[in-house]
Amino acid sequence: MSLGIKMPTMKEVAECAGVSIKTVSRVMNSDPLVKSSTRETVLGAARQLGYRPNAPARTLVTGRSKIIGLLIADLGNYFFSEIVRGVQNATEAQGYGVLMCDTGENPDTEMRCVDLLLSHRVDGLILSSSRLQDEQITRIADAATVALMNRFHPDPRVLTGAIQDEAVHLAAEHLVSLGHTTIGYIGGPIYSRAAWAREEGCKHVLARHGLEGPLVASGFPVSIEGGYSAMNWLLDVRPTITGIVAYNDMLAIGAIRAAQARGYRVPDDISIAGFDDIHFAAHVNPPLTTVSVPIHRMGFDTAQLLIDTTEANGKAIGNRCRIECHLVIRGSTGPCNR
Structure with missing residues (x-):
């Protein structure tokens, strides 16, 4: 009309x-x-x-549409909404538009979204926390310029805008320095490379200090509710646990609520640390200790890398941008008292 x-x-x-x-x-x-x-x-x-x-x-x-395709794993998660804002700020500054799909962390949905975006002749694709296999991404790179977030790929054509997932060691080292020796880990999505890397980083820190590996709670939804359930499981299995590292802040916040509901004091009885430093991490009770990730910059830099490569006909120098993370110590962690 x-x-x-x-x-x-x-x-x-x-x-x-x-x-x-x-x-x-x-x-x-x-x-x-x-x-x-x-x-x-x-x-x-x-x-x-x-x-x-x-x-x-x-x-x-x-031969160019000036449109970038963006695949997001879960738009309801603050982390990804901030990624979107960073990507949009970069694309708008360069005169590009964005077509976005929410994959719901489902690889089949993700592949359908890729096909849809390619049919709209996008100049390139940004896959955030992709659940696709390496060979699938290689096939996508045959058809378009691709940038991944939170993940490296062996194909040099695939661009990488990645945080240092091994930065989770900052949280684990912090708990060990406070005297915690019985530590649990609340994991992320089962098929996520980032989740695997963070779990391995936590295990590596404990092994380096001669401590038993963390009791891992995996397979729970990556949400506050999932963190609540995971924390209850950890306390049921090992009531003596005194420290928790979570895959992200949402899980950590859920863990705090579960511990408090069972009568544990945070951090006097149990210390809990997260990852991301989302906007309300500082406003929970107690404020959350977390590994701070410059999320907006991560989206911005990845989009800029993709645009630079696209405009250079795939010949831009360098195919990776790395983001530095740091630990923010707040009130959810303290010395081991048990």
Whole structure:
């Protein structure tokens, strides 16, 4: 249904800017040979008139849609919503748009979303916390520029915007330094490479200090409710446990609530640390000790890496960006008193 709004034409932009229609077309298609002064004049006229290029027509001419496909594992999780904000800030600054799909952490849904986005001729794909197998991602890289988050891939064509998942050692080392020797770990999604890396990082720290490996609670939903259930399971199996490292803050917050519901004092009886430093981690009771991840920057830098590579026809220098993490000590951890 038409809204009755008449869109300005390229001819009207040309008349307003005092140039030819061909020059307007070259500007809209990012021709590098157009003088910067002419480009600014044309873009100024386009903004004044409210002109929008015809996206399908531009794609046919340039071979680029100026659209990035973004696959998110769980938009209801604050971590991923902040990733989205970072990606959008980067793409908007470069004149790109974003098409987004929420995969629900289901690999079959993720593959269908990939096919859908590729059918829309996106210039590249960002897969956040992908559950796909390496060989599936290799096949996707045959069709488009791909960037992964939270995961490395052996194919040099696949870009990586990754946090240091081994940074979970900061939380484990912190608990050990406080005298905790009986430690539990609440794991992330079963098929997640990031979850595996963080669990291994925790195990490595305890082994290095000659301590028994953590009692691992896995297979629980990655949510506050999942953390609550996981904590109850850990306390049922090993009531003497005094320290907990969780895959993320949502699980850690659930663990705090479960421990308190059973009469444990946090941190006097049990210390709990998370990962991510989501916006309300500092506002729970007690405030959560956590490994702080610059989530927005992670999304921004990954999108920028993808755009740079796309605009260099896949020949950008470097295919990885790493994000530094640090430990934020708050009130949910303290010396071992048991």
